[in-house]
Amino acid sequence: MAGKNFNTIMLHIFEVEGGYVDHPRDPGGATNMGITIGTLSRWRGQPVTKEDVRNLTKMEAKNIYFNYYWEEVDCDDWPSGLDLLMMDACVNSGPRAAVRWLQRALGVSTDGVLGPVTKGAVRSSQSLLDLIRACLNERRKSVRSFRNYDVFGRGWENRINSVEHRALEMSKNG
Numbered sequence: 001m002a003g004k005n006f007n008t009i010m011l012h013i014f015e016v017e018g019g020y021v022d023h024p025r026d027p028g029g030a031t032n033m034g035i036t037i038g039t040l041s042r043w044r045g046q047p048v049t050k051e052d053v054r055n056l057t058k059m060e061a062k063n064i065y066f067n068y069y070w071e072e073v074d075c076d077d078w079p080s081g082l083d084l085l086m087m088d089a090c091v092n093s094g095p096r097a098a099v100r101w102l103q104r105a106l107g108v109s110t111d112g113v114l115g116p117v118t119k120g121a122v123r124s125s126q127s128l129l130d131l132i133r134a135c136l137n138e139r140r141k142s143v144r145s146f147r148n149y150d151v152f153g154r155g156w157e158n159r160i161n162s163v164e165h166r167a168l169e170m171s172k173n174g
Contacts, residue, residue, distance in 0.1 A: 005170070006070055009084050010062055012166060013091055016159050020054045025151045030054070033061045034091050039068065065091065073098055073114055079128055081171030085135055088163045092156070093143075101142065105134035128171045136164050 017034030028036035030050040040056060041048045043064050069090040070076075075083040089098035096112035103110045106121040125131045143149065143156045 004076060005080055005083050006066065006075070009075075009087050010065065012084065012163075013065065013088065014058070014061075016088070016162065017091065022050060023151075025148050027148075032056045033058065035061050035064055039064060043068070069095060074119075077119070078122070079171060080173065081128065081132055081167040081169075082122070082135075084170055085132055085163055085167045088159070089135075089139055092159065093139075097142070101138040102135050104138040105131060129168060132164070132167050132171060136160055136167075 014033055017031075020030070020032040022030040028038065030037040030053040032053045033056060035043075035053070035056055037048060037050065037053050040053055043060075044052075065087075069087060072095040073086045073090055075087050078086060086098050086102065089101060095114075099114045099118065100110050100112045102122070103112075103118055106118065106125065108117050108121050122131070140157070140160055143153065143160070146152075146156075149156070
């Protein structure tokens, strides 16, 4: 696995995602280390059980994260800090949502597809710190409209605040 900050960012992801959960109000169902039963089934190419999710290893989770999220939004192409922001947003809400929040922050067409216009807008962005803040503000606005905000909102807000702190630090250190 490549990825200039991938292993460092995975420490954050594993910290915020925790272990096995199967909350009745979480539409993802059984989840371990942030990997849902649906994602694990897709990865393995066959239906899996809750027990399979419970027994997921960190190595398999990292492989899933790298292939389905890190590479999906080209995290290696982003400056430090923005890569964390994008990876965390992908894990929490999916790659299309992460890209849409970035696109809204950049003021470009919001189609959820990471293409040359979005990448060019990131490269020409005047301030990485401002872009990180703007993207996280778009994420905040979005999660506040989620139907399960009453149950999970406090955790989502804390997570976004943590990402903001870490992403800004990473962007300063380079």
